[in-house]
Every structure is written in structure tokens, then in C-alpha cells.
Amino acid sequence: MTDPALQMTGVRKVYGSGDQEVVALDCDELTIAEDEIVALVGPSGSGKTTLCSIAGGLLQATEGTVEVGGRDITELSASELTDFRRTAVGFVFQTVNLVPFLTARENLLVVDELGGRRSRNGAKAKERADQLLDELGLTDRAGNLSSELSGGQRQRVAIGRALMNDPALVLFDEPTSALDSKLGDQVVKLIRDEMKSRGTAAIIVTHDDRITHYADRTVHIEDGRITD
Ligand SMILES: Nc1ncnc2c1ncn2[C@@H]1O[C@H](COP(=O)(O)OP(=O)(O)OP(=O)(O)O)[C@@H](O)[C@H]1O
Ligand SMILES: [Mg+2]
Numbered sequence: 001m002t003d004p005a006l007q008m009t010g011v012r013k014v015y016g017s018g019d020q021e022v023v024a025l026d027c028d029e030l031t032i033a034e035d036e037i038v039a040l041v042g043p044s045g046s047g048k049t050t051l052c053s054i055a056g057g058l059l060q061a062t063e064g065t066v067e068v069g070g071r072d073i074t075e076l077s078a079s080e081l082t083d084f085r086r087t088a089v090g091f092v093f094q095t096v097n098l099v100p101f102l103t104a105r106e107n108l109l110v111v112d113e114l115g116g117r118r119s120r121n122g123a124k125a126k127e128r129a130d131q132l133l134d135e136l137g138l139t140d141r142a143g144n145l146s147s148e149l150s151g152g153q154r155q156r157v158a159i160g161r162a163l164m165n166d167p168a169l170v171l172f173d174e175p176t177s178a179l180d181s182k183l184g185d186q187v188v189k190l191i192r193d194e195m196k197s198r199g200t201a202a203i204i205v206t207h208d209d210r211i212t213h214y215a216d217r218t219v220h221i222e223d224g225r226i227t228d
Helices: 048-055 078-088 104-114 122-135 151-163 181-198
Strands: 006-015 022-032 037-041 063-068 089-092 169-173 201-206 217-222
Touching (some): 006 048, 037 048, 037 181, 048 063, 048 169, 078 089, 089 151, 104 122, 104 151, 122 151, 151 181, 181 201
Parallel strands (some): 089 169
Antiparallel strands (some): 006 022, 006 063
16 A cells, blocks of 8 residues: 555644644644545635645644655654655645746746756756646746746646656645636646646645535635544
């Protein structure tokens, strides 16, 4: 049996202390299979971004165990976490965060360059970037600055960038909230196709119940607790 993409056990995240204490996440158990797409749905402030940030090694849990692709990331040092984020996970945020003065292709290649010593040779990375841009229907926009792209095109570049390092798990935090409903639908279909063709797991945070239609499973969260 292969390791799950994500295994969270007894994970709590507490902000502040004393009277100011906020329990942002209190997750007894969450397992996401190796190739599973999970929609994470819950009200504002329920802990969705906190959960994704912990799963992606951006934020340290107060207690509990987090394993990604069978690797326990709970006790990693800061530099090990940086390495983990670069090699094992992909992120797509609501606000796309492309580098505006780089082209679509360069926004993908920057992932490889940040990889430092571990970076593939440049030619291989270019090949991969072009293949991804092609799959995402962006070949004719590859040389355009990201500031010259539409909202949907930028979101697709962000998806390509998240896939550059062959992650075990991709975390999408409200990837469609800035898009109109038709474009949102297209982007979610695209996410599903890209994940399924690679057998990559994903968490898609959304307020949109239509999006859950494309997920294998929906997980509900309220006040930091998974309610299923
Ligand atoms: N840095 C922080 N310091 C203190 N409290 C925080 C911090 N970050 C988040 N919180 C609190 O933790 C809880 C969960 O926040 P989180 O951002 O995970 O919610 P969310 O489900 O992503 O909400 P939204 O749908 O609005 O994005 C909220 O009550 C929030 O106010
Ligand atoms: Mg959020």
C-alpha cells in the first residue's frame, strides 16, 4: 500500500494565549489518499487556510502529527521545511501572486531556479514548463508578461507553477473566488483533469458548493473541527 498524500493526527493550532486564545484548528484525524481530490468547505474563519498552511509546511502546528507522502514534517527544521515546500507540495492561492514582470513561462521556471542545487538542468525545466503551458492551453501566451494575462489565464499559470516540482499534494486556497462562475467552472475542471492525469492529491478550499461536484470527497470544517 502506498502512503497517503496527507495524514493529520491530533493537529491543533492555537493562536495567542490566555483570554486571547483562538483555537484555529482542532483536527483529530484527516487522511487524504495518494490520488484523492478533497474539497474543504466551511464558513469564514473556520480554519481552512490554517489547515492548508500546516499541511504545506508554511505554518507549524501547536500539537499533533503531520505526514505528507509518508514523511513526518512535524519536527523539521526551518531549512528542511523550505526544502520540503520546494519539492513536495504545490500552492495555488486566491490572489494568484505571479511575478508581474516575468512572462508566463518564466513564472513556471522560477520554481526550478528557487530549487537551487536540486534544480533540474535548465533545458529539462524549460521542456517541462512548455509541456505544462501546453496542457493548460497557454502556449500562445507563454511569452506574455503575467500582467498582460486575463484572470483565468493567470490562475492557469499559477496551477502550472504549482505542478512544476511534481508535488505529492497540491493545496488550492479558493482558486476560483476571483473568477466569474463560467471561468471558475473551467478552472476547476482543469484542476481535476491535471490532478487525475498525474495521480496527484489535492485539497481545494472553496465556499462554492458547485465545485465540490468535481472533488472525490467533501470535508466540512467548522470552528476548526472536521465535521464530515
Ligand atoms: N495570525 C493569526 N493570529 C490570530 N488568529 C488568527 C491568525 N490567523 C488566523 N487566525 C484565526 O484563526 C481562525 C481560522 O482562520 P483561517 O484563516 O484558517 O480561516 P478560513 O477558514 O481560511 O477563513 P476564510 O474563509 O475567511 O479565508 C480565525 O478565527 C482567524 O481569525
Ligand atoms: Mg482562508
